[in-house]
Amino acid sequence: xxxRVVVLGGGVGGTLVANLLSKELGQEATVTVVDGTxxxxxxxGFLYVALDQANALWLTRDERTLLRKNVGLVVDQAxxxxxxxxxxxxxxxxxxxxxxxxxxxxxxxxxDAVPGYGDTHxxxxxxxxxxxxEELRRFEGGxxxxxxxxxxxxxxPAPVEFVLMLDEYLRKRGIRSxxxxxxxxxxxxxxxxxxxxxxxxxxxxKQGVSLSTFFNVETVDAAKRTVSSLEGxxxxxxxxxxxxxxxxxxxxxxxxxxxAGGWIPTDRNTxxxxxxxxxxxxxxxxxxxxxxxGSTAHFEAPVVASRIASFIxxxxxxxxxxxxxxxxxxxGGGRATxxxxxxxxxxxxxxxxxxxxxxxxxxxxxxWVTVPQGRVG
Amino acid sequence: MTLTLTRxxxxxxxxxxxPIVKTAQALRQLAPGELIEVLATDPGAIKDFAAxxxxxxxxLVETAQDxxxxxxxxxxxx
Numbered sequence: 520x521x522x523r524v525v526v527l528g529g530g531v532g533g534t535l536v537a538n539l540l541s542k543e544l545g546q547e548a549t550v551t552v553v554d555g556t557x558x559x560x561x562x563x564g565f566l567y568v569a570l571d572q573a574n575a576l577w578l579t580r581d582e583r584t585l586l587r588k589n590v591g592l593v594v595d596q597a598x599x600x601x602x603x604x605x606x607x608x609x610x611x612x613x614x615x616x617x618x619x620x621x622x623x624x625x626x627x628x629x630x631d632a633v634p635g636y637g638d639t640h641x642x643x644x645x646x647x648x649x650x651x652x653e654e655l656r657r658f659e660g661g662x663x664x665x666x667x668x669x670x671x672x673x674x675x676p677a678p679v680e681f682v683l684m685l686d687e688y689l690r691k692r693g694i695r696s697x698x699x700x701x702x703x704x705x706x707x708x709x710x711x712x713x714x715x716x717x718x719x720x721x722x723x724x725k726q727g728v729s730l731s732t733f734f735n736v737e738t739v740d741a742a743k744r745t746v747s748s749l750e751g752x753x754x755x756x757x758x759x760x761x762x763x764x765x766x767x768x769x770x771x772x773x774x775x776x777x778x779a780g781g782w783i784p785t786d787r788n789t790x791x792x793x794x795x796x797x798x799x800x801x802x803x804x805x806x807x808x809x810x811x812x813g814s815t816a817h818f819e820a821p822v823v824a825s826r827i828a829s830f831i832x833x834x835x836x837x838x839x840x841x842x843x844x845x846x847x848x849x850x851g852g853g854r855a856t857x858x859x860x861x862x863x864x865x866x867x868x869x870x871x872x873x874x875x876x877x878x879x880x881x882x883x884x885x886x887w888v889t890v891p892q893g894r895v896g
Numbered sequence: 897m898t899l900t901l902t903r904x905x906x907x908x909x910x911x912x913x914x915p916i917v918k919t920a921q922a923l924r925q926l927a928p929g930e931l932i933e934v935l936a937t938d939p940g941a942i943k944d945f946a947a948x949x950x951x952x953x954x955x956l957v958e959t960a961q962d963x964x965x966x967x968x969x970x971x972x973x974x
Contacts, residue, residue: 670914705913707947713940733951735917749920750952808911
């Protein structure tokens, strides 16, 4: 009987791992992807939609069209994982049995976790990005605050990219002189990675983007238009854009397989659940202290696929995950830099240039016909 | 000097800025002058806690290292 592999979540990591396993194992395994919507969302595009640089249509595709023919797709919500019986229960009552399970359920955003969040803007969901785009089109100038309302969050450099691209957007609209942009940072620099923060600080200075340090957003008062930090500071705004708090998928909580944040305790090299060797986790779903990003999932997926194939064939594992991540960072004015790093090597970002901006744009465009199919490594 | 700790916060395995955020949250529960001990493993925490203490006015009373584990003692400002 072929081995049964069930993949929860049809995002970057889940889709890629399913395709790689199906390609590698052929008839030796049945691979089934379970996804709540059946639609694949290209989340790095939210930023461009919010800033009116891209149409929302290119961000979604039917998941079926991205999977190899012999990968099964079940459009349903997984509600419970039983790691002992090795089954997954679905919202409509069906139960799937697995020999190996891949949890690639991503993260969800919890706006309600911030008291007063109300209609505060974000670019961490498609509806959030579309609403922010409308608000920006109407915007006639004022104080804009951009902050982080919970750690960890997806794509740590995104708020930096947003403020620099927003600066450019407001200049093009001729309202930059009537506006101020301030990034409320959880640390004493633009974002976690020190080398990249050093690189962007002169750009902030040149473009007149302010940095408010050690400002971890705790509450919002929409009536007074103020935001307050854990550190005890309060700032006033006309337009507030926050990264909402993130948590792991409800199925992880319901199955008591995660930590307090709903993230899976994951071995940093094998990507297996620390308590259940037949459960693997990739992307945002893990508790690993690395970026929650599509890039991370992209580099983890081949490792998980290879290790599951080795298990099924009873051979020694050939690969391990070394913490590899690669991403682009838009710095405004049609320029970008790149961040490449792993567990052992912090990134040394090159000087921002047009080349990296175009590389990011080409990647965005080529995503649909390369990444899910495993054509770029 | 013997320090009386009110609380110990385990941030081992967490990457910055999570230890800072958790410390800021925990500090809310403390009375002025009380001490909190934070254990962390992210090497970046040394610089970050020093800068954070300076910026927020909560004194960093002690920084120590035992193998890969970093220990910070912070006093809630008065």
